[in-house]
Amino acid sequence: MLPERTDVLIVGAGPTGLTAALTLARHGVQATLVDERKRPQVTSRAAVVHAYTLEMLDRIDAAAPLVARGLPSRRITVRDRDRVLVTVPFDGLPSRHRYALTVSQSVTEQVLTEQLAEAGGEVLRPYRLTGLDLDDAGALARFDGATVRARWVIAADGMHSTVRTAAGIPFTGRADTESFVLADVLMDSTMSREGASIFLARGGPLVWxxxxxxxxxLVATVTDPPAEPDAAYLQRILDERGPAARPDRVREVLWSSRFRQHQRVAETFRAGPILLAGDSGHVHSPAGGQGMNLGIRDAIDLGETLAEVLAGGHDRLLDEYAARRRPLAEEVAGFAGRLTRLAVVPPPARPARDVLLRLVSGLPPVRRRIALRLSGLHQRA
Structure with a gap:
């Protein structure tokens, strides 16, 4: 049951909301975390947790149980069918996590939920936010049949955030520029499972x-994809873009979906008692697997800052949070956009692109900079 009052109301129990609640719990603050779904999603889009995100999760004792459920990816390889253009290794990262952890978002959410429960927290379901009134005391959140008076409200309710909209925060940028299919499959493959691969092909990139x-x-850019791509559809993409000498064969589709790329960043991450984190504040291309990672890092930064405010710190600290996070969101959105443009260059420019990538592969300092950007460690203070 919803409480009548709470210091912190978190709307949305995806990775961002769960991480914010867990961070606050680790600092002795029991937030009210709500989600409109009856039960957690069992399918997910995000599949990579990068090194800097794992370092930050170490701060709330959530990295180790997540690593135990994931698969370390030691490198990323860029290919043109069977030809390797670039290999970016992670073994030289300045971190105890010298890899990218591949793990389904649903598993990430399970781990965070379990850690939150151990810390005395829970997700209250299903509660759909229907309205939000702001005043000098904070906010009055309206749900179906209930209200909650909150001192602070964290918007962790995604790209179409009801909280952000109610606060009147503009969400500017571009929309619907690329279509993607994504799927989790079982397949017969001779590809190495020690790292991810990006295939650059005439029809567009394929991420494996x-x-x-x-x-x-599997993630691929496509034109007019079906709502639920089946095995035959995914096999055609693999045949056109994937390994040629020893082709992959899809045995079973465990889950599939489609989505359109958006690139938007909120104009501010704070409006009075409203605080943005994750997709409510930024969305962009999935290239590089940056979105969920940035959202988790937002949530830890915000949770630590809000705990300090609640312990007696000045609320200007929350303005500093907003001032920190928005430029990082702009930077990540720009980086992901550049990766996407590199992958989808028109056919006449692709030979020059491939030559450039092969030159990059021979320059260790460049490979290291790319690894640092992908891992997020370049943002580490």
């Missing part, structure tokens, strides 16, 4: 990511 349990995540 090994997951625990012999699963593989």
């Amino acid at each position: 990511v090994p997951l625990p349990g012999d699963q593989v995540r």
Whole structure:
């Protein structure tokens, strides 16, 4: 049951909301975390947790149980069918996590939920936010049949955030520029499972990511994809873009979906008692697997800052949070956009692109900079 009052109301129990609640709990603050779904999603889009995100999760004792459920990816390889253009290794990262952890978002949410429960927290379901009134005391959140008076409200309710909209925060940028299919499959493959591969092909890029349990995540840009791509559809993409000498064969589709790319960043991450984190504040291309990672890092930063405010710190600290996070969101959105444009260059420019990538592969400092950007460690203070 919803409480009548709470210091912190978190709307949305995806990775961002769960991480914010867990961070607050680790600092002695029991937030009210609500979600409109009756039960957690069992399918997910995000499949990679990068090194800097794992370092930050170490701060709330959530990295180790997640690593135990994931598969370390030691490198990313860029290919043109069977020809390797670039290999970016992670073994030289300045971190105890010298890898990218591949793990389904649903598993990430399970781990965070379990850690939150151990810390005395829970997710209250299903509660749909229907309205939000702001005043000098905070906010009055309206749900179906109930209200909650909150001092602070964290918007962790995604790209179409009801909280952000109610606060009147503009969400500017571009929309619907690319279509993607994504799927988790079982397949027969001779590809190495020690790292992810990006295939650059005439029809567009294909991302091949090994997951625990012999699963593989496929992501591809396409035109007018079906709502639920089946095995035959995914096999055609693999045949056109994937390994040629020893082709992959899809045995079973465990889950599939489609989505359109958006690139938007909120104009501010704070409006009075409203605080944005994750997709409510930024969305962009999935290239590089940056979205969920940035959202988790937002949530830890915000949770630590809000705990300090609730312990007696000045609320200007929350303005500093907003001032920190928005430029990082702009930077990540720009980086993901550049990766996407590199992958989808027109056919006449592709030979020059491939030559450039092969030159990059011979420059260790460049490979290191790319690894640092992908891992997020370049943002580490």
